[in-house]
Amino acid sequence: MNGTAKNRKYLPIHEICNILPNVRKKNILAFHAVTGCDSTSHLATITKKAAWKVFNGTTCQLSDNLGHSPLTPSSKANAEKFLVQLYKVTKDVSSRDEARYQLFGVVKKPEALPPTSDALRLHLLRCHYQVNVWENVHHVRPEVMDNESYGWRLHQDEYNPILMTLEPVPKACTDILTCNCLSHHCLTTMCTCKKNGLTCTKLCHRSHQCLNSSNG
Incomplete structure (x- = not known):
């Protein structure tokens, strides 16, 4: 049953279950937990509908052992692989660190990045x-x-989730400088990054080939 008190809807769950492939039935509890439920956090900017499309289009075994003690490294790896596929990254990216690096400077809000290794x-x-x-x-x-x-x-007779044990950003990186150079290839002190002895990052807005970045 779903809907409102005045407009109840009947959903034939048994019919929906019969349509789902066995691999989806096996993984559906893990899917619901990983993408967010009443007791687990949802992923910022990732909706259930969008996640379901990825879930149906992937061959990843999301829960070969999720929920069955102990939590194995393969279960963690499969869950991480699935989570990475929820973000707009290239197909060769398989880890959340690679995904965070690729999306760094592309997304407009930091919460749109995949979770850190600690949070995940x-x-x-x-x-x-x-x-x-x-x-x-x-x-x-x-x-x-x-x-x-x-x-x-x-805590005080209530269980609270531990969201992270490490700082989301290292203290050394709390102040990030960026440049908006339009010329000079970021090689002169007109470049804010160069002036402060830093290399340019993906956060910089450059309209030319930068020669002050790790990628050249």
Whole structure:
């Protein structure tokens, strides 16, 4: 059932389930947890609808072990591969670090970047825990994993998610200089980056070939 109190809708879940390929049925709980549910964070700028399209178009085994203790390296790698595919990066990119690097300076808001390695690690721990709860909900006395070992912290009798344990940006990078050079190839002190002894980055707005970047 869904809809509003005055306009209830009946959704034949059994018919929808029969249409889904077996690999999608196996991965659907992991998909719901990884892309955000009531107890796990959703990915900024990524909607469920957009994620579902990617989910149906990928061959990635999202949950070969997600929700089944212990959380294996292959489960983490598959989840990371799936998450990367949700962002507009080239097909050769398979890790969130590569995706963050490629999108750095392209996206308008920092929250549009894929999660950091620290945030992703904790997110997957919470997803692993949540899928485990769902997988065992039919048992009279389900054996669930320890919350505090899977991305949660007990504070004043309430469990709160640990979103990250590291700073999102190193303190050394909190002040990032950029240039808007239109000529000189960023080789003179007219370039803000060159003047401060820094190389240009993808955040710089250059209309020429820059000779002050790591890529030349």
